[in-house]
Amino acid sequence: xxWRRFKDSMxxxxxxxxxxxxxxxxxxxxxxxxxxxxxxxxxxxxxxxxKKMDSLMDARELEQRFIRKLKPIMNKDFTKANxxxxxxxxxxxLDVWKAIKIKHxxxxxxxxxxxxxxLREQLRRWVEIGNKAG
Numbered sequence: 010x011x012w013r014r015f016k017d018s019m020x021x022x023x024x025x026x027x028x029x030x031x032x033x034x035x036x037x038x039x040x041x042x043x044x045x046x047x048x049x050x051x052x053x054x055x056x057x058x059x060k061k062m063d064s065l066m067d068a069r070e071l072e073q074r075f076i077r078k079l080k081p082i083m084n085k086d087f088t089k090a091n092x093x094x095x096x097x098x099x100x101x102x103l104d105v106w107k108a109i110k111i112k113h114x115x116x117x118x119x120x121x122x123x124x125x126x127x128l129r130e131q132l133r134r135w136v137e138i139g140n141k142a143g
Contacts, residue, residue, distance in 0.1 A: 015057040019044040025061045026068045026075075029054035029083075036083040037075050039068035052083050085119045 015027070022042035029036040029047075031054050039062075040046035047057045062068040076084045101109070112123050129136060 012058040012060050015044070015047055015059050017048070023061050024063070024065050024068055025059050026071055027057055027059040029057050031055050034079060034081050036081050037072055037079070039065065039072040041065055085122075
C-alpha cells in the first residue's frame with residue numbers, strides 16, 4: 010500500500026485514509042475531503058500521510074483495521090478487542106444528538122460508548138431480564 014506525505018498546498022478533495030504523526034503515529038482517520046480534514050484537525054501533529062481510496066466505505070474499513078492493529082494514542086474507537094457489537098441505524102432528535110456530541114467533546118469518549126452507557130443506564134432492568142433469559 011502506498012502512503013504519501015501530505016503537503017499543505019493540496020486543495021483538491023479526495024476520499025481517503027490519513028495518519029497523523031507527532032513523535033510517532035498519533036491518529037488515523039478517514040474523510041471524503043482528506044486535505045480539508047487534515048488542515049482542520051484539532052489533533053496535535055507534526056506531519057500527515059494519506060492514501061487515496063475508491064470509496065468511503067473502503068476507507069472506513071481500512072481505518073478500523075489499522076486502529077485495531079496499531080492502536081494510535083488519540084483514537085478511541087475500534088481499540089477494544091473481542092467485543093461483540095451490533096450496528097443499527099436510528100433517528101435522534103436534534104437536542105439528543107447535540108448533547109451526545111457535547112459529551113463526546115468534553116469527555117473524549119466515543120459516540121458509541123456514550124450511547125451504550127445511556128442505554129444501559131435507562132434499560133438496566135430490561136438488560137438484566139434479557140441476560141437471565143438467554
